[in-house]
């Protein structure tokens with residue numbers, strides 16, 4: 235049952251003050267003893283199979299720098315590999331059966347519905363941080379619509395649907411008809427301006443060169459569209475950072491996953507495929523170059539996001555899974571379904587991260603203990619994960635649970651985006667298999683046992 239305790243009433247003078255301070259861009263006086271700031275960047279679907287080499291070769295300079303002064307390694311996910319359940323596990327430390335976000339959608343036929351924040355049944359890290367007096371910024375994290383009233387700014391994931399044709403049309407949709415997408419509401423115009431400004435930048439450094447041959451089903455415009463969307467998300471995150479300087483900032487960029495669904499299919503050796511479906515050497519070359527380019531432009535956005543942080547601050551970059559080749563309607567595609575796609579990546583650097591070249595495998599369940607420790611908050615003993623060895627945060631006595639942390643969601647109204655998001659998922663080929671799995675799970679079968 236969703237938690238709906240009202241912690242910060244609408245007229246809360248602290249919230250009003252925070253909004254005012256945020257809008258004026260004035261920094262609050264900081265108490266003397268504070269943990270370093272923490273920046274968490276989620277890059278959906280980034281695979282160690284691509285990342286390892288790019289890091290080693292210095293082709294992703296910002297991520298390579300984090301790996302060099304901190305820790306880098308695989309992040310082990312779990313099946314079924316559906317992004318919403320994994321990103322919610324990372325933000326809560328709980329199994330999907332406990333946090334309640336099982337998939338993208340649930341129900342069948344006419345009864346299908348999109349999982350949204352109202353289905354999350356346990357507090358997330360931003361609720362716990364807010365309750366502890368830490369300031370937080372959250373931008374585009376999975377399943378954060380409707381936005382929650384936190385001690386800072388939350389720009390929900392429904393603020394950024396890729397299919398929205400142009401920021402201006404979006405701008406003309408009134409808050410009343412689409413429901414709240416940002417909390418506090420005062421920040422929404424600033425977020426929209428940040429998106430507008432990013433759309434006006436003509437010299438996006440995407441560099442998906444026309445000299446790169448791509449298979450016929452991959453278009454350069456698709457790659458650029460996803461990059462533009464990630465770019466907008468980064469611009470809004472920078473707006474939150476510069477105006478509120480939050481103690482903890484979380485931002486999620488989906489682009490690597492989206493383009494990998496198109497490009498990964500022809501990365502694998504041709505003899506893995508049936509004869510009519512084998513990638514040519516040109517296909518393999520074009521897909522590999524384009525995918526690596528996308529990783530590099532993502533690294534460029536990460537460079538902008540980390541620019542405001544010192545080496546004492548903590549930066550954590552994580553992905554929720556990797557990729558494997560698949561086929562769909564006689565096209566080679568990328569997918570994440572089996573053990574082969576189970577590993578994502580983790581980068582961590584900052585004052586309480588021990589530099590380490592081999593960190594073994596970290597679990598998605600270990601992220602929540604890390605987020606708490608790096609924020610100088612106690613780990614709860616009801617979390618499944620443990621603190622990785624490369625984290626050296628000061629030891630604190632554990633608490634039993636954070637489950638009674640108050641959560642307040644902005645009054646839920648339909649945003650009008652639900653149908654188009656479901657349509658996007660259908661295009662990506664998610665829909666049938668994940669709907670099946672969601673039904674399976676509700677039937678009590680453990681899908682991770684597949």
Ligand SMILES: [Zn+2]
Pocket residue numbers: 279491492495570
């Ligand atoms: Zn995906």
